[in-house]
Amino acid sequence: MSGTPVIRLTGVGRTFGERAPVTALHPTDLVVERGEYLSVTGPSGSGKSTLLHLLGLLDTPTRGRYELDGIDTGTLRDRDRSTLRGRRIGFVFQSFHLLPHRTAAENVALAQVYHRVPHAERTAAARAALRQVGLGHRTGALPGTMSGGERQRVAIARALVNEPSLLLCDEPTGNLDSANAAAVLAQLDGLHTRGYTLVVITHDPAVAARADRRVAIRDGVLTGSTGAVH
Ligand code: ADP
Numbered sequence: 001m002s003g004t005p006v007i008r009l010t011g012v013g014r015t016f017g018e019r020a021p022v023t024a025l026h027p028t029d030l031v032v033e034r035g036e037y038l039s040v041t042g043p044s045g046s047g048k049s050t051l052l053h054l055l056g057l058l059d060t061p062t063r064g065r066y067e068l069d070g071i072d073t074g075t076l077r078d079r080d081r082s083t084l085r086g087r088r089i090g091f092v093f094q095s096f097h098l099l100p101h102r103t104a105a106e107n108v109a110l111a112q113v114y115h116r117v118p119h120a121e122r123t124a125a126a127r128a129a130l131r132q133v134g135l136g137h138r139t140g141a142l143p144g145t146m147s148g149g150e151r152q153r154v155a156i157a158r159a160l161v162n163e164p165s166l167l168l169c170d171e172p173t174g175n176l177d178s179a180n181a182a183a184v185l186a187q188l189d190g191l192h193t194r195g196y197t198l199v200v201i202t203h204d205p206a207v208a209a210r211a212d213r214r215v216a217i218r219d220g221v222l223t224g225s226t227g228a229v230h
Pocket residue numbers: 016017022023024042043044045046047048049050051
């Protein structure tokens with residue numbers, strides 16, 4: 001399994017609409033190996049969200065093939081795609097999407113896909129994920145009492161709790177001041193050191209620079225070290 005890339009896009013493209021079609025992503029090759037930290041930068045309207053939705057199995061390509069952990073996602077039924085997404089992908093968004101009346105631990109526990117696992121075990125897993133992001137002392141805190149950086153770290157813990165193959169981050173520091181952004185970026189560095197596979201989509205060159213491999217997207221065309229062999 002370790003030799004199989006986490007992500008392999010082969011000629012993946014996405015066109016919206018039929019009468020006046022807009023190609024948001026031109027046919028793209030991209031390979032992300034296990035343990036890599038990749039950033040994707042591009043200006044507004046360049047196709048970042050389109051790519052993120054495809055990688056996150058939230059949308060399907062109009063052409064090409066997307067293999068996630070060696071699984072050809074184009075052959076899956078909707079339910080199987082959802083299951084794959086829940087088990088293999090952790091999402092971190094710009095706005096943290098935490099439930100305000102739930103504690104940090106509850107927010108993380110709710111994300112677990114293994115709902116048949118007893119409540120006590122899920123709580124333990126949530127606490128462990130929070131410890132991984134340095135929030136072991138804040139498990140009982142409500143989001144409203146936490147800083148933006150802490151809230152985003154709860155969101156990272158939530159993304160980690162199912163032990164995903166891929167952590168997909170969309171402007172993870174977009175809503176943070178520089179001190180909180182630095183704390184979140186340090187967390188992502190730490191996850192990379194521990195072997196997680198990260199893809200960070202951002203318009204901020206300073207955020208992109210933290211990755212060990214960078215690609216750019218402009219007008220739906222990916223350039224840079226896409227890892228694809230031609
Ligand atoms: P970014 O996230 O980099 O700002 P997007 O991926 O959202 O860019 O958009 C890329 C291009 O695709 C834009 O021209 C946008 O208008 C178009 N686009 C995105 N989603 C849709 C859609 N659902 N229907 C039609 N056009 C879309």
